[in-house]
Amino acid sequence: MSTGPARQAIKGIDTSGGRPVEYRFAHARNGNRHLVVVFANIYAPDDYGWATGVFDSLRANILWIRDRFEGQNTYYLCHEMDFGVERSVIGLISGVMTSLGLTPQDVTVWGSSKGGSAALYFGLRYGFRNIVASVPQLRIGSFVREVYPDVGRHMLGETMPDDNVAALDAILPDLLAAGANPDAHLYLVSSPQDEQYSTQVEPFLGLFERYPNFNFLFSESPFITGHGKVTQRNTPPLLGIAYLLVEGIAPRLGVTGHGYEQPEADRTGIEMFLKSTSVVQSSFAAPVVTAPAAHDLLPAGAVRLTGWAPGAVRISIWENGKYLASAPVGADGAWAWERDQRWGTGEHRVRLFAVDASGYQSERTDVQFTVSEHVMPAPSGHGSAQAPLVRTPRAHDQVRGDAVGFAGVAPGAAQVGFRLNGALLGASPVGPDGGWVWDAGRIWPHGLYTVEVFAVDETGAESPAAIVPFTVMNAPVGSSAPAY
Template structure:
């Protein structure tokens, strides 16, 4: 599924489920054939666990891969869950597939992140040999930090006990890579500040190890406007973006030889397009949910309308209207689902869109349901799937419900079509001022439509609509009052 955020940069969402953990991602193609990939990791408070995904990177010309840090319901620093490093293997698997599909090498990649995202950028960059690493206010002693500062994340990564030996293991993953001189040719950019409360414990003790790297660059901000950890990245966003633009162009901001203009406008994108399609969050092979109630074009009450259906293989059905999320309905083991809105519907026509979601987060194609809500419709009784109940003659038919024209509707046309529902009826008849106008047949599902075939005179009209069964027994009448505001001069309906 694609979305168009600010500045109209198309973003494609997907899930790579080939590893031990499904990895959710967002991807945006490069502009003008730029031959570079920016991989973005998220901090602890990133919206929806995607970092730097609010449009701030939209002007970059490179490909951008945002990776979500949400595994089994929690953050993991992209490393481990319960000390199982299958998370790391799944993440590097996704990155490698994208790099290969783009026809790039690790030298064409920049890893980017702040806070825990900065830690991930350092770790994956050093361990897997990526050329450029930009890490703002990272934590390098990860185990101690999550145990002491964010224990919920600590328990998710280390296990409930947060055993001391596991804390030490996580504390060592980054320092051990630095001490070993992993990826010695990397261009490393680290941002920190003495005003960052984490600096003295999470960055300063490891500067000697970082300074062994020939291309290590340390941006040390001492602005009086920096008051805490979160402000360091905010105050340094302009220079950080400047570094990003240069790295994307193949220029590491340091003296030496640099390559510029690394572009391929007509490059073959078939491999990356194939990968994106195969891992798209919307999978065509995953059947769209079936809606058994309400029926299409049903007339529903303001409250109490029951939605139901089937979605085999799904764990939930997501329900939306006009791009706004309404609810999620859990799916039972047999595939059935139901939902009743807990707030009233507004009167009028509604188009609700639904899709199924499987255990890995993949989504089905969409199902649309069109229905009309009327204040003149009473809620159905429990267990009844019909969209309405209405007044009925003793032992007889319910009065027909008229969907169109709306009660007291203002119609700017003299060609009026009548539509509605009359469950159990064979015919629906129409009268105005006691004069019979016409009758129409009722479909087996109760739907009926009548097109008079004449022009109605301008002004207010009151038409009585009556249902009749196969033997001629009639229901109570439903009055419909509407006004024609733009009729042809002198036009009158037949019988007037």
């Protein structure tokens, strides 16, 4: 057992399977060669189980998996009887295990209630060495239909047909009856004071007898008053079991070697996995803010943020570490947001990031502006045109002089114009889908350029400009910029 500061948890999303799987991961202390996989109960905060610091002193690698698929719990198994959820979850576990250089013999699966059922299922089916299941449900289909019908409809289908209920009821008893993973170290926790014991645990205890390493923690404390209290009263002995399992000791009469430490263990594999599945993806472009412009002076009651975020479904908006709101992103990538209350006077720095359909986040974008009670709002309709989104060239790109072309989108605009050093370079019509392209039709000499790209609507109103700095690299050094 090790003590120390709270564990740093790294968040990620694995999309290698059919369903995105959200997770949290904490590195082992002192190079411990073990992985604990934690499944969540029905009331776990944010659908992560045992994630309140109770495992901070555990020396193993810890993988918490979130049970939230298509907006609801699934027992990590299925949505409308599609077991793609299960396949995606085991894909995540396998990816983490492999990247750590571990085998199923180095893994403990852990959970209580719904999470205990998941620990039993994944442990038995996929051959993990240690299984800790506190107050699980073994007849899952009947339980969700009768006790949690919202979860039941999500897992079984809208009408929760009897055949689907029977199929889910059978998956755990069938694994036990078949003697799946016979060498597993099984730790089952229950109590006669648990209202689910007589229907969900007791009828199946005989199936565990064929497991030589089965351990039954049966608590009859008078302080246990229901299902939720069983795990609470047994947390100290459960954590004691966890510490022993991490050390390679199965708490029975026999004792095995322990330690499994590699203080100088190579973390390359797991670091690469965590980076590739990180919630924040560097390949996902940060949102573009077209208004307000940096350091704008704005009236308190008329602050409107607009911009572009192609590929995103929403923009998350924060100030000083405090969440303000989310703004939906349209199919064309455009977004806009106005606060439903007045802004305080003074300087504001707002931070935004884009979120895609899988939950991945972009890099951050900051916009700074100042609010004053002495600034009058612009006349209605003035400045309503939105700056175009320039997709090529990207800011600070290096391009060849004979390959300088501009492309992007400007929904609702009639045309897009281009300026360099205040001089108009040209214009391009905007198609029905909002797309536009433009090429000056000449070679650009070597140098650094900053082009302003602006949209014009049918009334002639001009939008704020999108600023595009880029460098032309291949023309002879010393050539002058084009005199347009």
